[in-house]
Amino acid sequence: MSETFFPINDLMRRKLQTSLTTVSLTLCVGSTLFLLLFSDRTGLGILSAAEEKLTIGFSTIFSRFLLFISILFLALGAIFASFLIFAMVTQRTRDVGLMKAAGCPNNLIFGYFFTELLVVAFISCFLGVILGLLADLALARILSNASFQIQQNPVDFWKILLIFTSFFILMLVFGVKPVLNSTKVEPVKALSPTYYWGIAAPPSPFKASKQSLTVKIALRGIFRRASATIRIVLCLTLLFLLLTVTIAGGVIAKQTTENWIEKAVGRNILLIAHHEICSQYEILLSKFHENMEVSALNYTTEEYLIPEALEAHLNSMPHNIRLERRLVMWVYIKELPGTMVDEHGAYITVGDSREGESLVVGVEPENTFGEWFLDGEFLKEEEGENMCAVIGDSIANSMFTVPLEQYLQVYGGQFDVVGVCVDPINNGKVVYVNIRDLQRITGVSKPNILLVKVASLSDYEKVLNEIRGAVKAVNQDFEVLELNTILEKSLAFLGLLWSAIMFLPFCALASAVPCFIGYVVLALTEQRQEFGVLRALGAKPRTILKVVAVQNLVVLLSSYACGVAFGIIITLLILVPNPLVTSFTVLQIAGLLSTALAATFLISLYPAIKLNRKSILEMLA
C-alpha cells in the first residue's frame, strides 16, 4: 500500500469524521481571518471616526477593547484548530495499535497519519482563507450599502498569508504530537480501551438511585473523553470570556461613557447666550461626534455678555428653574512645571512649558450643573489662597506630564491643577476654573453664558417658550439653545461605536458552534452503539436526548462559569475605569449572555435529535 494511497483511502472511509473536521477547521480558519480583517476594518473605521472627535480618555477605552478582543480572537481560533486536529488524530489511536500489531513499522505508520494530517490541514486552511476573505468582502459591501461607516481599504494579503501559515503550522504541531505518541506506544496498549478511553480507577460500590442513570452515563462519558473534554471546555471558556468582555464590557462601557457625557453636559439644560456664542458653543460640543472647525471669536466682547436685566428677568420667573453663570473664552494657556517626590525620596521637577490655545470655562463651583468623571478633585466652593483649575483629558495628555503635580498659566495667573476631567466639549481641550478667579484676572465682570436647568419636565415646552420670549424681550440678539439635542447626537455616536464592537463576538459564537457540534458528534459517534443498546433494552428516545443534554450542559456550564467570571473581572478591573453598573445593566448582560448560552445549548442538541431518528439497528451497527 503506497504512502499516499492509504491516507486518502482512510480519509475517504471516515467520510463523516473527515468532512466534519475539515468543515470545522475551515470555519475556524475562515472566521478567524474574517474577524481579523473585519475588526481591522471596523477598528480602522472606529479610529478614523474617532480621529479628532473622541477625547483621549474615550479613545483609550476603545483601543483597549479592540486590542483585547483581537488577542482573544486569535487565541480562540488557535485553540479551536488544535482541538479539532487533536480529536481527529486521537480517534485513530486504535488503528495505530492494530497496524503495529500486524507488524507495520513505526516510521510507515507515522508517514501514513502525518500525510492525512497534511491533507486535512492544507485543505482546511486553503478553504478557510477563501471563506474568510469572501465573508469579509461580502459583509463590508453589505454594510457599506446600508450606509454603515466602514473602511473600504484593499485586503492586506500579508495578513492572509500570516493566518494561513500560522494555522497550518499550528495544526501540524498539535496534530503531530498524538500521532507520535500513538506510534511510540506498545500495540497492546494502543488496542486497549483502558488506554484510549482512560478508565482506570474502580468506582465506589454500587448504590442504586433512580435519577442517576442518565447523569451517570453522561458524566462518565465526559470523563472518558477527558482530553477532548478539557480541550472543548478550554475553547468554550475562551469563547465565553470573549463574549463576556464584549457584551458585559460593551454594555458597561457604553453606559459608563454615556453617563460621563450626560453628567458632564447635563440633562434638560438650556443655554442662553448671544446667537454667535450659541453657534460657537454648539460647534464646541459637537466636536465630540463631528469634525467641525471653530471660527475665531472674541468671547469677551461687551455685546456678548449677559445683560443684568436678563438675569433678573429669568430669576423673577415663577417656574422652578435654576441658573448657572459661566464665562467662556478661547485663550492661550501655558503648562508650568511642578515638583514631586520620586521613588528615592528626592524632589524632581516634572513638566515643561508647553503652550497652546484652549477653551477656558469659568464656573460657579457651588452652583454648577455639570458632574464630571474626574481624576483628582473638582474646584473648591470657597476661594482659597491659590487659584485652582480642572483640565480636560485631551489637554492633560497633550500638554502635561504629571498634570496633578503641575500648574497652569492663564492670562498671567497661575492655577494649581487639581483634577483631570472627561468632557466632550471641544473634545476635552478645555480648562475649568472658578468664574470669580477668571473674572479677576481678565477684568470681565459679567458672564457670557447662562445655563438654565428646568426642574419640571411636565411643562418643559411651556417653560422653554416662556424663557425664549423673555430672552427676546430683553435682547433680540440673544438665543436659547437646547443642549439635549447635541447631547443625544453625542450619545448616538458613542452607541454606534460600541455596537460596532459588540457585533464582533457574535461572529466568534458562530464559529464556535460548529466546533462544539464537532465535539458532540465525536461523543455521539463513540456512544452511538451503546445508545442503540439502551434503546433496544427499553430506553425511550428522550432518555438518549437527556444523556446528551446533560453532557452538553455540563461542558457548557463549566466553560460558561469560568469564561463569564474571568470576563467580568477583566471588564471591571482592567477595561473600564469606574464602571457604572446598575441593576438594569446586570439584567441586560445576564439576558444577552444567557441567550448566547441557551442558543449554543439548543443547537448542540441537534446531532442527538438526528441520531434519535435513526432506527435501533442503525445505531447498533
Added chain:
Amino acid sequence: MNVVVSASEICKTFEVGDLRIEVLNGVNLEVEKGEFVTISGPSGSGKTTLLNIIGGIDKPTKGRIIVFGEDLNVKDEDFLASFRCHNIGFVFQSYNLISTLTVSENIAFPMEWTKKSTSQIESRVKELLEKFGLQHRANHFPFQLSGGEQQRVAFARALANDPPLLLVDEPTGNLDVKTGLKIVEVLRELKEREKTMIVVTHDTRILDLADKKTLLEDGKLVLMFE
C-alpha cells in the same frame, strides 16, 4: 393466552444501492408460553433479523408479528421501548454492555425504567450477581471482564426485570467450550423455570435443550423437531 409469539408471513428485504437482498421470505412461527425454541441456519440467513423483528427493534417489510397479543408493526417507538423493557430480555451476540457502567450498574439500569424502588433494585442486583457468580466483579467495568463474564452479565441484565420472553443471539458463539458450558447451564436452569426463550444457536448442547428446533434457510423457517 398460551401463544406468546405469533409471526405470520414475515418478509424482510434490505436494499443496498440497486441491490435488493431478500433475507426473510414468508416466515411463520408460533411460540407458546414456557417453550424453548432454537433457530439455526447458515451465516447471513436472517436469524438475528428475525430475532430483532420478534423483539420489536426491527420491522418486517411484509407480514404480521404479534407478541403478547400486541401487533408490533403498528406501535410507536415509545410504546415499543416500554414493551421491550417490561416483556423482553435481550442477550446480544456481542454482549453489548454499556462500557461506562459497572457490572452492577449494567444489571440495574433496565430496572430503573420500570419504576422499581432503589431497595428493590439493589436486592435484585445482588441476587443476580450471586446467581451468575459475579459478586467479585460487581464494581468492574465491562472491558475488565473476560468474554464469558461479559456474557453472564448480559444474561443477568436480560433477566433483571424478569421478562416473560427471553431472546438470545448466539450465546456461546464467542466463547470457549468450558465457558460456553456455564452459559448452557444458565439456559438449562431458565428452561426448568419455564421461561419462554428463543435462542439463535448452532451449539448442539443448547439444541439438545430445545422444545422446538427450527432451521432458517433461503428465507424460510423450517421446523426440524418438536
